Amino acid sequence: MIQKNNDFQREMTLRKAYRYNTDLYIWILVVIFIVLLRIIGIPLNHTLTLGLGLAIIIFAVMLHIQNIKLKRRSVPSILIYIANVLSIGGAFIFIIAIKSRNRDELDLYALINIVNLLIQIVAAIFAFKAARELRKEYLTLI
DSSP, X not given: OHHHHHHHHHHHHHHHHHHHHHHHHHHHHHHHHXXXXXXXXXXXXXXXXXXXXXXXXXXXXXXXXXXXXXXXXXXXXXXXXXXXXXHHHHHHHHHHHHXXXXXXXXXXXXXXXXXXXXXXXXXXXXXXXXXXXHHHHTTTTO
């Protein structure tokens, strides 16, 4: 009975980890697409990007929890955490740049955003690879 319950819990953890990996890279790709649309010049609501960013951090935390249960590395989650810390630092730099009207600080803010976008792209790649690895390892469960 206990063994059956442990097998069921492991199966559910595997399914959740796979789902969060796939959901995470899909959400990241949506945010990257929205950022690229904004770069092209198509006006979009800024709160849409913020809301999707919040969804990404929620999925990253949930993925991290599932990976800890499976004793797996959680590279995509850690990259998302780094990107969010960079975003917070970039927001402070942006506020300082606006108040001081300094062009160099605005350039630094743009550089931070580009690095942040690159980190999110790498996180999406790692999430996709992790989902594929889970699918290869546990073909019958997923």
